[in-house]
Amino acid sequence: xxxxxxxxxxxxxxxxxxxxxxxxxxxxxxxxxxxxxxxxxxxxxxxxxxxxxxxxxxxxxxxxxxxxxxxxxxxxxxxxxxxxxxxxxxxxxxxxxxxxxxxxxxxxxxxxxxxxxxxxxxxxxxxxxxxxxxxxxxxxxxxxxxxxxxxxxxxxxxxxxxxxxxxxxxxxxxxxxxxxxxxx
Numbered sequence: 001x002x003x004x005x006x007x008x009x010x011x012x013x014x015x016x017x018x019x020x021x022x023x024x025x026x027x028x029x030x031x032x033x034x035x036x037x038x039x040x041x042x043x044x045x046x047x048x049x050x051x052x053x054x055x056x057x058x059x060x061x062x063x064x065x066x067x068x069x070x071x072x073x074x075x076x077x078x079x080x081x082x083x084x085x086x087x088x089x090x091x092x093x094x095x096x097x098x099x100x101x102x103x104x105x106x107x108x109x110x111x112x113x114x115x116x117x118x119x120x121x122x123x124x125x126x127x128x129x130x131x132x133x134x135x136x137x138x139x140x141x142x143x144x145x146x147x148x149x150x151x152x153x154x155x156x157x158x159x160x161x162x163x164x165x166x167x168x169x170x171x172x173x174x175x176x177x178x179x180x181x182x183x184x
Contacts, residue, residue, distance in 0.1 A: 014046045015095035022097045047098045050091050055105055061085065108156070122177050 021040070025031045034040050058064055063082040094102060100110075111119070157172045 012092055014043050014050075015093040015098070017043050018047055018097060019095040022095070047094055050089070051094055051098045051102050053089055054091060054094070055102055057086065057089065058106070111155075119177065126177070 021034065025034055028034060061082075063078075063085045066078050067082050093099075154175045155172070156174075157170060159168045159170050161168055
């Protein structure tokens with residue numbers, strides 16, 4: 001809550017507060033004390049509003065459509081217009097819960113458990129290799145032993161009308177998996 005009391009919320013911090021609390025609600029002895037509080041309702045309402053604004057922009061944006069339609073490398077003016085339009089919302093983040101709600105509204109679903117198990121094994125192997133490299137002195141420059149590591153893997157499929165013969169057009173992008181660290 002901001003300086004104005006329990007109902008005052010700073011937009012920049014709302015998602016951080018939400019993420020810090022939302023995962024504890026299911027195990028809290030008195031969860032209703034949290035979810036019924038004016039402070040929690042103000043934070044959640046702010047993020048719900050930001051998510052709705054962002055969804056509206058992403059659903060009907062000429063700038064986003066131009067980015068999606070661009071062939072090959074994106075032209076700097078196209079990307080710049082999109083970035084400026086998006087930055088006008090002044091949304092730094094939605095937090096994990098509201099980001100997943102936004103993605104679900106666009107039809108994105110979490111990977112099935114078996115895919116997560118495979119990705120976890122690949123991440124562990126990649127992490128082990130990265131640790132071995134860093135202990136041999138071949139680590140990336142930067143934060144050294146304080147580096148944060150993350151395994152990225154995704155497969156996104158978008159179905160849009162207009163594939164010809166009244167069949168939908170299916171577009172896919174796949175990131176097979178890679179380790180990135182905080183020195184990048």
